[in-house]
Amino acid sequence: MIPSLHTAGLYIHLPFCLQKCVYCDFCSYTGLEAHYTAYIKALLAEAETRAEAWSNRSFDTVYIGGGTPTVLPHDLLIELWQGLERRLPIVSREDREITIEANPGTVDTLFLASLHEAGIQRVSIGVQSLNDHELALLGRIHRADQARRAFQMARAAGFENMSLDLMFGLPGQQLEDWQRSLQQALTLAPEHLSLYCLTVEPETPLAAQIASKGMPAPDDDLAAEMYEWAQDLLCAAGYRHYEISNWARLTAEDERPDLMVPALACRHNLKYWRYESYLGLGVAAHSFDGRRRWANLEDVSEYIARCGRNQDTTAFCEELSPEQQLGEAMMLGLRLIAGVSRRDIEARFGVNLMQVYGAEIERLVQQGLLExxxxxxxxxxxxxxLLGNRVFAEFLR
Ligand code: SF4
Structure with missing residues (x-):
């Protein structure tokens, strides 16, 4: 839980997609192909501008997310990656984790091999479902067989550390549909799995379809049953559950009893849950330096224009009080299955956790939500x- 003062995560946001999925409220745009090159140039300009403020840290994790990073041509992605390496203190190859998100339907083996050769070690594939009718319902651009092929192509390209994203709790989804999807995903033997319960976000086409009765609302009890079933299946299949929505395949290294998270856990995302620092570059990217957090503006043209003039791209910035920091560290740390250490909290924030949150913790223990x-x-x-949000709300004052 105690973060290193000298390392940080780097998040790169590439906000481009071929088609908007019906449930998506992320900052992503379609039809902006003409901006790809200018956007990468702008991103590298932002990296240069922010480099000085981060010069006392080194980045040991990088996560290239979106959007769909792999809609960009591979030479542009490589230009981006090499440009980042030149401008920012990214640690050497053997000590770092570099992940890129990839969508089936946007990659082939040569494309993936060139990314691997450039030094990207981990790929996270947005599969979401291995049932074609669910993929169609979600507005995904790919079919199940393309997802399987994308995984196999990434393996063939040399990726030894791969993650799959799947979603459950979909409108009309039956337990057996979910079971089939997850069992098929396991036949691919990914090193890592992220399983997300669908959230119907307001203002999305999915919310409108549900409101107009064009689609059934997701069934929360059934989604809970799906989650319970997944926990049991993945444990039996040799995966360790380390965060509410994340599992990693066990390796020989995990026999060490002192490891709080499995060796194949996503090191970048662990920085968020452990409340460590990260720098986000690109539109809508969020950053946290241990004291302040900020977010970039969302408009791609405005972002490109400002970076071109060396102007600040921050849209929002907030200085966090020590109380806010403690509450957020608890809320994020409790997402980890290993939970939080009272000793670590005391060492980091100089407070006795039970004196600050004793009443809340006791109440949650009595309700059977915390132990x-x-x-x-x-x-x-x-x-x-299953009721994480109820727990986390107690730590936000
Ligand atoms: S691929 Fe991801 S970012 Fe793009 S529209 Fe779909 S959910 Fe949103």
């Missing part, structure tokens, strides 16, 4: 994982 071991750790119970 606390005799000497140090506090974590969500299995029931608490």
């Amino acid at each position: 606390s071991d005799a000497h140090d750790r506090i974590r969500l119970t299995r029931r608490g994982r």
Whole structure:
């Protein structure tokens, strides 16, 4: 839980997609192909502008996300990656984790091989479902067989650390549909799995379809059943659950009893849950330096124009009080299955956790949502994982 003062994560936002999925409220745009080259140039200009403020850290994780990063031509992605390496203190190859998100339907083996050769070690594939009718319902651009092929192509390209994203709790989805999807995903033997329960975000086409009764609303109880079933299946299949929505395949390294998270956990995302620093570059990217957090503006043309003039692209910035920092560290840390350590909190924030949050913790323990071991750790119970938002709300004052 205690972050290193000298390392940080780097997040790169590439906000371009071929088609908008019906549930998506991320900052992503279609039809902006003409801006790709200018956007990468702008991103590198932002990296240069922000480099000085981050010069006392080194980046040991990089996550290139979106959007769909792999809609960009591979030479542009490589130009981006090499440009970042020249401008920012990214640690050497053996000590870092570099991930790129890829969507089936936008990659082939040569494309992936060139990324791997350029030094990107990990690929996270947005599969979402291995049932064609669900992919169509979600407005995804790919079919299930393309998702399987994308995975195999990434393996053939040399990626040894791969993650798959799947979604459950979809409108009309039956338990058996979900079971089939997840079981098929396991036949691919990914190193890592992220399983997300669909959230119907306001102002999305999906919300409108549900409101007009064109589609059934997701069934929360059934989604809980799907999640419970997935936890059992993945445990039996040799995966360790380390965050509410994330699992990593166990390796020989995981036999060490002192490891709080599995060796194949996503190191970049761990920085968010451990409340460590990260710099986000690109439109809508968020950053946190341990004291302040900020977010970039969302408009691509405006972002390109400002970077071209060496102007600030920050749209929002907030200085966090020590109380806010503690609350956020608790809320994020409790997402980890290993929970938070009272000793670490004390060392980092100089407070006794039980004196600040004793009443809340006790109430949540009585409700069966949190458990606390005799000497140090506090974590969500299995029931608490289903009702995480109720728990986290107690730590935000
Ligand atoms: S691919 Fe991802 S970012 Fe793009 S529209 Fe779909 S969900 Fe949104």
